[in-house]
Amino acid sequence: MSTKRRVLASTAAIAALAMTLSACGGTDRADEGSSEGSGSGSAGEGDLSGELLIWAWDSTIESVVDAFEEANPEVDVELVNAGTGNDQYVALQNAIGAGSGVPDIAQIEYFAVPQFAIGEGLADIGPLGAADLESTFTPGPWGSVNVNGGVYGLPIDSGPMALFYNEAVFTEHGVEVPTTWDEYLEAARALHAADPNLYITNDTGDAGFTTSMIWQAGGHPYEVDGTEATVNFDTPEVKQFTDVWQTMIDEGLLAPVSSWSDDWNKGLGDGTIASLTIGAWMPTNLENGAPAAEGDWRVAPMPQWEAGADLVTAENGGSALSVTSASADTELAYAFLEFAAVNEGVQLRVDGGAFPATVAELEDEEFLGKEFPYFGNQKLNEVLAESAKAVAPGWQYLPFQVYTNSIFNDSVGQAYIGGTTLTDGLAAWQDATIKYGNEQGFTVN
Template sequence: MRLSRRVLLTAAPGLCLALIATGCGGGGAGGGSASSADRSAEIEAALEEGGKLTVWTWSTKFDDAVAAFEEEYPGVDVEIVNAGQSADQYTALQNAISSGENIPDVAMIEYFALPELALSEQLVSIDEWGLGGLEDRFTPSSWRQMTYGDATYGLPNNTGPLIMLYNTRVFEEAGVEEPPATWEEYAAAAEKIKKEMPDSRIASIDPGDAGGLDSLIWQGGGRPFQHEGESVTVDFTGEDTQKVNDYWSDLVSRDLVAAEPGWTDEWWRSLGDGSLATWTTGAWALGNISSTLTDNAGDFRVAPAPVWDADDPQNAENGGSGFSVVEGSDDTALAMGFLKWFSLNEASVDAQLDAGSFPAQSAPLEDPEWLSKEFEYFGGQQANKVLAEASGQVSEGWQYLPYQVYANSVFGDSVGSAISGGGSVQGGAEKWGEQLRSYGEDQGFDVR
C-alpha cells in the first residue's frame, strides 16, 4: 500500500460561503436520487478491472483495513491522503472540486458536515448505485446521519454514543461511591468533589466545542436545529434545550466545573493528575485516553453518561463519521466497490476495531466475543458492554444545520464567551442562534 501524508493547508471559516455558492438555492437535497438502481454488475466489473483510488482521511485507524482490501483486490492501488482534519479537509475538498484537480474518490465525512456537503452536490448518493438497501447493517442513528433529504450520501463508519470516563481514585478520595447515573446525582458528586478536594473539579466544559454542547442538548431532548429542503429552524428557546443550558450555567457559576479548552497539554495533565474527575464524551475516546495517559492505567473506568430520567434513559452521540464517494471521482464504480467492501467486509471491520474504532456497523455490537473483551487499561472492565448499551439508547430526531461547519466555527464568539466568563449558557446560545439565523438568511435559506 502506498501512503501519502500530504497536508493541504486551507482556511476553514469561509467554507460555507464556498459550499453554498456551488449548490445552495436550488432544490431540497441537492444532487442525488433516492432511486435504488441495481448497478452491482458495474461495481464488480470495476473491482475486477482494477485501477487507482485516492481516499482522504486524517485518521490513522484505517491503514490495515485498506491493506486488507488491496490484498483481496491486488489490481486496485489505494492512496491514503491526509488533506487536513475536519473543516480543513472540507475546505480542501471544495477547492479541489472547484479547480477540477486532485479530487479524491472517497473521503471521510463527519456527520455534522454531511448536510452541508450533500446540499452543495459534492457527494454521490449511494442510492443510485444500489447500496441504499444496506441500512439494516448499521445502527439507526449512524444511517440517519448519512442521509440528507431523500438520499443517502455514503456509508457510516464510526459513532460516538455518549459515555462517561471517570477516575476511580478521585471518586474514592472524595467519597463518591458510585458513578452518577443522573445529572442530579452528577451535580451532587460535583459538590462533594469540590468540598473534599478543593483543587479538583468533576469536569471541564470546553468554551470552544460546539459539538460538546450539541450532544448534551441532544441527550436532554432539545432539538434546536431543524431543516427540510431550504427551510431551516434555529431555536434555542425550547424547554429541553433551556433545561440543559441552565444546568451547565449553574455548575459553571458555582465553580463546580472548570471552563477549560479540551485536548490541550494542560487539559490532559488535569485528567491525569485528578484535577478533572470525569470526561463525558463519545465512545471513541477510550483509545485516546489509554494511549495518552499511559501512567494512569487502572485509574479510569467507563460508565453510561448521566441521564435526565433514570426510568427512560435517552442518549446522544458526540462525534462520528462515515465515508462518501466524492462527486468528480475518476472511477465512481470502483469507489463504490471500495466503499462497500471497506465498510462491511469482516476483515476490514475487524482491522478497524483492532485499531480502536467504535463501529457504526450493527454486527460487532451483538458479537459476544467483542462484548466480553476485557480492557486492561480500565482495570479489566468489559467496557464494550457499556458502549453497546449507550449506542442502543441514542434518541431520534436530532439534525445538524446545512451550514453546521460555519456554525461550529463561530460558537466561541457567543456561547464560548458566556462559559469562559461564568455567564448564562442559555443567553450565549440565544446570541449564537441570532447569528446563525442571520447567516442562513444571507445564504438564501428560509430561516425561522
C-alpha cells in the same frame, strides 16, 4: 500494489467553508473526465481495477487500504491526510470550487455530511447499494448519512455517549457515580469541595458537546427540509441543559482546560479532571493520552435527565466515508466503502481502536466480552453498546453546520469566561446562524 501516501497542508481560513447554494455544485476532476462509474464487481471479488484517491485523517484507514489493495491487486489507492476535520473541509471545498484535485472518497464527520451533500459535493450512493444497508448500522450514524432521501456516505464509526470516570478519585472522596444530571451536579460540588484543584470535568465551550447534551435531553433545535430550516434554542429541553451547566459555570465547577490540550491530558492522568461525558471512541485516547492513570478509569451509562427512566443517550462525534460527485469511478469508490464500512474493514478498524457503527459488531459476543486492562479489565463494550442502542432518534444537522459550529465560541463560548450566560449565548448563536443561512441562499427561520 503499494499504497502511496502523502500529506497536504491546508492554510485556508475557516471562512473558506462558506458554501452557497450556487457555488457548491458537483465538479469533475479537471484531469479525469466523466464522473460516471466504470468499476466492475464488488469489494473482495478480486477483479476490481483502477485508481482511487482517498482523503482521511483516521489512522485506522491505512490498514483498510492495505487489505483492499491486497484483495484487489489491480487497484491502486492513494491515501492522503489533508488535515483533521475543519482543515480537511476547507481543502475539500477549495478543491470542489477549483474543479481539480477532488478525491474520490473523503472522510466526513456526521455533522458535516449535510453541508457537502446539499452543496452537491457528494454522490448519492443509495442507487449503488447503500439504500439496502439501513439494518446494517445503528440508527444514529445511519440517520446522519441520510439527507433529503439520499445516502451520502457509509458510517465507519460512532460516538454514543457514556460517562468515563476516574474510579480511584471517586472512591477516595466517597462520591457515588452519578446516574442523573442532578446527581452529577452534586458530585461536582463534592469533589471540588474535597480538593479545590479537583474538577468533575473540563469545559471551555464546545459546540459538539453542547448540541449532544441538548440531543440527549430530547431537544431538536435544528429542523431541516431541503433548503429550508428552523433554528430554535428557546425550548424546555434546552433549558434543562442550561440550568445545570450554567450552575456548573457559576460555581466554578468546570476545569478551565481545553480538550485535546497537553493540560487536558495531564489532568486526565493525574486525576484532577475526574470524568468525561463523551463518545465511545474515547478509550484509545485515554490509553494514549493519560497512561499514568491506567487501572483508575471506568465507564458508566450517561447520566439521565429523568431518574428511573429508560436509558437515553446521544451521539458525540463519529464519521462516514463518502464518495464525491467528482469521482471518475463511483462504483469502484463505493466498493471501497462497502469493504471499509460493512465487510473486512470493520474488524480491522475495531482492532485499531475504533468503535463500530455496525449492528453485527455491537452484538458480537467476543466484542462485548473484551476486557480492557487500562480500565481495570472492565468489559467496556457492554456499556457502550447499550448506549448505542439508546440514542434518541430524530436529530438533524444544518446544511451549513460546519460554519455554525465554527462561530460557537463567538457567542455561547463567552459564557465560560463570564461574558454572557449560556441562554443569552445560545440566543446570539441562533441569530447568527439564521442570518448566515439566509445569506447563503437557504430559507432559515
